[in-house]
Amino acid sequence: MNSTKHISSLQNTLIKNVLVLKDKSRERKKTGNFILEGIREFELALKGFYTIETVFYAEGLFPESKIEELTATLAYQPVLISVSKEVYQKIAYRETTEGILAIAKAKTHILSELKFKNKNPLVLVAEAPEKPGNIGALLRTADAANLDAVIIANPKTDLYNPNIIRSSVGCVFTNPIATGNTTEIIAFLKENNINIFCAALTASKVYTNTSFKTPSAIVVGTEATGLSEEWLENATQNIIIPMEGEIDSMNVSVSAAILIFEAKRQRSL
CATH class of the missing domain: 3.40.1280.10 (SPOUT methyltransferase, trefoil knot domain)
Structure with a gap:
């Protein structure tokens, strides 16, 4: 398991990147990345063989041990980043949230x-x-x-x-x-x-x-x-x-x- 980083500032570059990916189709197409949120979506993305690059989880809302359990069978390990509740509320797009959000690689759908x-x-x-x-x-x-x-x-x-x-x-x-x-x-x-x-x-x-x-x-x-x-x-x-x-x-x-x-x-x- 990768060592966990922590972000508590809304001005952090990674957080700004998440916001752009969430809001801008042009950025998603340019980078080939997208945002997913929630445990069900996370599990289905893994079932669909999507590559998860970065996982953000909110302090006090989602335990790191659960992420370890979800990613235990992967041949790679995504970067784990814990964030403050304030930061998570900013990057989440749901009104009710489970405390987990990830950056994943899109498929081509050719x-x-x-x-x-x-x-x-x-x-x-x-x-x-x-x-x-x-x-x-x-x-x-x-x-x-x-x-x-x-x-x-x-x-x-x-x-x-x-x-x-x-x-x-x-x-x-x-x-x-x-x-x-x-x-x-x-x-x-x-x-x-x-x-x-x-x-x-x-x-x-x-x-x-x-x-x-x-x-x-x-x-x-x-x-x-x-x-x-x-x-x-x-x-x-x-x-x-x-x-x-x-x-x-x-x-x-x-x-x-x-x-x-x-x-x-x-x-x-």
Whole structure:
């Protein structure tokens, strides 16, 4: 175990770096680092084979012995830094906190490196999602359904935004995730003989009358604009969830969950 340092000043350079990483996507992309907070997220990051570089823990809130227990099986040892409660409250992004925060290395999420664990994959594709809460909810649904992958097309928000990590409750670390533009993702799906089912309002078939038993990608767009024409033109089948009220759309994460679990239901028969 590395010897523990202690920081009690808000002006410390390391603390300033943490604040920049927390708030600035540009800094996360430049350094390849991001911030995670909380014991559950810490454990899931380790389970997802993320490299933890530095661990900050608050005096009186999180025992050093617990960190030793969490990192005992690692082939490396992260730098440990204890911080005062005042410093921790400054760097934490949750209102209620457990007293542990870490700097970790991001993964690349290159589409060409995505491998499926099953020969009959079920994949979720989300085009241009912007709201961290929606992205987090999509990742939680993917985790609950044990999907083979989540692919983000034309991402508008970086995956290591603290609000995505928080809203996904750490599922961002354990889901197989890739990113790319729409054109290359469509080509990737076709190369892997994966059927493309696009959630759309026009030229669509009711989702319960559609078979998802073969390799399938369920593709969802934003609530405001839906999917781009390129997706609709390349779809194996456009699918729709019938609406019986006054509106014609639902929250994207809700729609995705309905479609994904219908696919899971069919595959269990």
